[in-house]
Amino acid sequence: MRPNKVFAASVATLALGLSLAACGTTEDKDGGSGGDAACDLSLAFFGPETGDAAGLGKPIIQGAQLAIDQHNEDADCKVKYVKYDSQGSPDEAPALATEAAGDESVIGIVGPAFSGESAAAGDTFAEAGLPTITPSATNPTLADNGWDTFHRALGNDATQGPAAARYIKDTLKASTVFVIDDASEYGAGLAGIVEKDLGSAVKGTDTIQQKQTDFSATVTKVTDAKPDAVFFGGYYAEATILIGQLRDGGFDGTFVVADGVKDPAFLDAGKAAEGTIITCPCIPDTDPAVADFAKQYQDKFGEAPGTYAAEAYDAASIFLAGIEDGVDNRADMLKFVNDYDEKGITKQLKFDDKGEPADVHVYAYTVKDGAIVPEGEIK
Secondary structure, three states, X not given: OOOOXXXXXHHHHOOOOOOOOOOOOOOOOOOOOXXXXXXOEEEEEEEOOOOOOHHHHHHHHHHHHHHHHHHHOOOOOOEXXXXXXXXXXXXXXXXXXXXXXXXXXXXXXEOOOOHHHHHHHHHHHHHHOOOEEEOOOOOHHHHHOOOOOOOEOOOOHHHHHHHHHHHHHHHOOOOOEEEEEOOOHHHHHHHHHHHHHHHHHEEEEEEOOOOOOOOHHXXXXXXXXXXXXXXXXXXXXXXXXXXXXXXXXXXXXXXEEOHHHOOHHHHXXXXXXXXXXXXXXXXXXXXXXXXXXXXXXXXXXOOOOOOOHHHHHHHHHHHHHHHHOOOOOHHHHHHHHHHOEEEOOOOEEEEOOOXXXXXXXXXXXXXXXXXXXXXXXXX
């Protein structure tokens, strides 16, 4: 059955049928297993479990955890769950990738979570024949490295960037825009696409740095340009501070960001964050297709699923489907993933020859009354 008994029921009923109690086997790389691993197989999370970006890693960790727990509930072959905490850093990624590649029990990676660490770890995974499915890394160039092990469970920034630009032009009707990026593989790549698509509407650009806290020079450039909107390509840690300083500096236009900012921590900006537009190739948890998944996630973790929790569940479920079909090594798992074509909870799960998903959607969200509220798909 694929990808597991619970998930197969969801395909048939479009309601997931997630009625099994969560009873999983998990293992940190520093800790012990919580149960018997009958087949000595592991799936791994690769991304930020701690550090500044941990808020974006947590839903991915838990989404995959839910899929593994449901598989292990009554499986003959219980699967262990290993976490490689990169803190989202490209500097940490190579050593951790080598560690993961050296553990032959790991036959699938849910991740890497971020684009920079994906670029830094991709060669190692490819050389080891270790298949990866990222639920969140969106830089388009990741699919151009010739890694046959690379797969992406969401649309890349070549789809998100143009969608953000369309929203700015067609929905916000902004005639002038200032574009800022955080110099990361993800942020700079996305901002460059948005800038290109907006063309002459862009009245200025600037680059900040991750972990920067004083944005006064950027604020001055923005206020001098007097744009209708600001687009920021980067992560929530900097966006939260940046928007506050922009508002204090007199910017009263619309702040537009992307999936790297779609985290509850961005709401710490308070009133300054109100009205922010967030684009994301991630399905809202209010969508009927994921309603039952969202309930099961809430029941298990005591909170609503965050950004890319559902995509992580789908990624883990593909690997679990392979294990249920008798796959017990990386080479066979890679073939299984490459040939996979089944309905997931977020989309039809099928990859092209570069590892990109066949089914792509981008959604808009708004910060309203202190919450991130879905607006709908950007057409």
